[in-house]
Amino acid sequence: MSHQPGLARMASLIADPAREAMLVALAGGRALPAGELAAAAGVSAQSASRHLHKLVEGGLLQVWSQGRFRYYRIADERVAAAIEALCDLATRPPRQRKRPPAQLCFARCCYDHLAGELGVALADGLAARGLVRMAGQEARFTGKGRAWLAAQGIPREDIALCMDWTERRPHLAGPGGRAILAHLLDRKLLRGADKAEPRALALTPKGRAWFAKTLNRK
Amino acid sequence: MSHQPGLARMASLIADPAREAMLVALAGGRALPAGELAAAAGVSAQSASRHLHKLVEGGLLQVWSQGRFRYYRIADERVAAAIEALCDLATRPPRQRKRPPAQLCFARCCYDHLAGELGVALADGLAARGLVRMAGQEARFTGKGRAWLAAQGIPREDIALCMDWTERRPHLAGPGGRAILAHLLDRKLLRGADKAEPRALALTPKGRAWFAKTLNRK
DNA sequence: GCGATGTTTCACCGCCGTGTGAAATGTCGC
DNA sequence: GCGACATTTCACACGGCGGTGAAACATCGC
Numbered sequence A, B: 001m002s003h004q005p006g007l008a009r010m011a012s013l014i015a016d017p018a019r020e021a022m023l024v025a026l027a028g029g030r031a032l033p034a035g036e037l038a039a040a041a042g043v044s045a046q047s048a049s050r051h052l053h054k055l056v057e058g059g060l061l062q063v064w065s066q067g068r069f070r071y072y073r074i075a076d077e078r079v080a081a082a083i084e085a086l087c088d089l090a091t092r093p094p095r096q097r098k099r100p101p102a103q104l105c106f107a108r109c110c111y112d113h114l115a116g117e118l119g120v121a122l123a124d125g126l127a128a129r130g131l132v133r134m135a136g137q138e139a140r141f142t143g144k145g146r147a148w149l150a151a152q153g154i155p156r157e158d159i160a161l162c163m164d165w166t167e168r169r170p171h172l173a174g175p176g177g178r179a180i181l182a183h184l185l186d187r188k189l190l191r192g193a194d195k196a197e198p199r200a201l202a203l204t205p206k207g208r209a210w211f212a213k214t215l216n217r218k
Numbered sequence C: 001g002c003g004a005t006g007t008t009t010c011a012c013c014g015c016c017g018t019g020t021g022a023a024a025t026g027t028c029g030c
Numbered sequence D: 001g002c003g004a005c006a007t008t009t010c011a012c013a014c015g016g017c018g019g020t021g022a023a024a025c026a027t028c029g030c
Helices: A005-014 A017-026 A034-041 A045-057 A077-090 A102-106 A116-128 A143-152 A174-186 A205-216 B005-014 B017-026 B034-041 B045-057 B077-090 B102-106 B116-128 B143-152 B174-186 B205-216
Strands: A061-066 A069-074 A108-110 A113-115 A132-135 A138-141 A160-163 A170-173 A190-192 A201-203 B061-066 B069-074 B108-110 B113-115 B132-135 B138-141 B160-163 B170-173 B190-192 B201-203
Touching (some): A005 A077, A005 B017, A005 B077, A017 A034, A017 A069, A113 A116, A113 A174, A116 A132, A116 A205, A138 A160, A170 A174, B005 B017, B017 B034, B017 B045, B034 B069, B113 B116, B113 B174, B201 B205
Antiparallel strands (some): A108 A113, A160 A170, B132 B138
């Protein structure tokens, strides 16, 4: 548990509306005196002074005294990059929903077989146990695999590989993949996760136990 | 003054030690249940629940219910990028001093002429007033420029351009640049800014007035 | 020198956010 | 169904942080 206390500390420096306004005002790279920054942030000179002191102490700003003026500026490009990244986050709502719901990432139907994290994990687990052999775009059950199918009561069919949309790794498809998904649904190891999203699948309690046994056992 | 209140809001979401620990624990991309995140952050389950709720509401995390467990994960790559940028900031101290002091950025001697922001501003200002014509790596005084030199009492010399180290833009160099700097120092419009840094220059009060007049007037 | 201006320091107050304990909700194993 | 477990909700008290006013400090123009 090696903490990185600095992360929260840096964030807390930006987490104030007045300091945010100052940093945004300085984002162009120009140096501005304390008074202008106070006006930009809409706070009194005293408040601004303390805010600026904190930002300098935290290494976000550099200060440069010139006569009775004190010019503040962004310390370096990394500070600007962090501010930009947070700005990107803050103005993100439109894209926020573009990402597929987490349910679809975890487990879903891909045409007629199991995809998502669970589908990839199943393919990996069966391969790790030597039940399936994967080579390039091809896959087939080994002898052990055929015995396992029989023990599970899953009809033996040819399997293929399908590149996963969210995981970018292959999962089991083809007639064999269809048979496995049918088996999982039939034995109520999987169920529909959401009425509004018919492709999303969720594990049942029995299903979790089955996957734990199937994937974890050496 | 178009605020971007979201920036401070996003930062405040990260600005808590417990939430920082949670985000760091999730930074690998894996999804973890609330209990594990509570343990990772070293807080009680109630506190963790509220922290996680805030992170989800703020769009930093996505939650996915599976039975009595609730799995949380980083919402998307942009969140990860922002966290990484802040982490970069937090672990930056060694490099912090690598950047040239602000004094050197503002005004300094470059061999024998004026460089830094002030040098670039002077070159731009003279060009904008039609006193200097810049073309590629070449520069020369115009007729108006020669009159201005005479009025200032600066001897007329050929000028060259020098690419600025910090500004990445050209400033005036060569014999003319040297004469200008000598004039500015001689009339006490500029002075040494720091004993420890002989190249750093600072404006005197008179110098500020002179630059304001020289640069701002149409 | 003097007043004016830009900036900082100090002490005080109010508020928001967090931790905590008790209790409610939803889900699993039996 | 019942107890166990993971998680959430609620109400409350504490602490820290920011805003404000008064005053000190530094510098410029004259």
